[in-house]
Amino acid sequence: MKNNLFYDRVFDIVRMIPYGRVTTYGAIASYLGSKTGSRLVGWAMNVSHGVMPKIPAHRVVNRIGMLSGKAHFSSPNRMQELLESEGIIVEADKIQNFNEVFWDPSSLDLL
DNA sequence: TGAATGACTCGAT
DNA sequence: GATCGAGCCATTC
Numbered sequence: 001m002k003n004n005l006f007y008d009r010v011f012d013i014v015r016m017i018p019y020g021r022v023t024t025y026g027a028i029a030s031y032l033g034s035k036t037g038s039r040l041v042g043w044a045m046n047v048s049h050g051v052m053p054k055i056p057a058h059r060v061v062n063r064i065g066m067l068s069g070k071a072h073f074s075s076p077n078r079m080q081e082l083l084e085s086e087g088i089i090v091e092a093d094k095i096q097n098f099n100e101v102f103w104d105p106s107s108l109d110l111l
Numbered sequence: 112t113g114a115a116t117g118a119c120t121c122g123a124t
Numbered sequence: 125g126a127t128c129g130a131g132c133c134a135t136t137c
Binding site for chain 2: 024025026029034037038039040041042043044045046057060061062063067068069070071072073
């Protein structure tokens with residue numbers, strides 16, 4: 001565990017995701033400059049389990065809206081349940097209304 | 112120190 | 125339109 005700005009930046013963005021909205025690893029990576037790599041975002045999420053306050057990692061999915069990281073949750077169903085609880089339609093581990101609930105970090109920018 | 116891995120993404124075939 | 129391969133960077137062995 002290191003106090004890298006990268007993780008902090010990713011966590012901050014994920015925490016800024018509004019209720020009922022989701023974002024993608026690529027969007028976060030792109031917001032960080034895309035040079036950071038989209039995979040690092042997922043890596044940061046892996047660490048987010050022990051990060052406080054809690055990181056709504058369930059609101060972060062891949063570019064097609066598939067719950068790629070659901071397996072890393074306490075329970076694979078947990079991610080889908082949380083998303084559905086926010087009004088997000090999830091089917092076959094994939095967000096159906098992904099286009100509607102998609103949220104871009106640059107939307108808030110520095111706000 | 113070098114090589115491998117990973118919750119991804121894009122371009123080419 | 126679907127499938128395959130390479131690129132991206134930090135962390136770990």
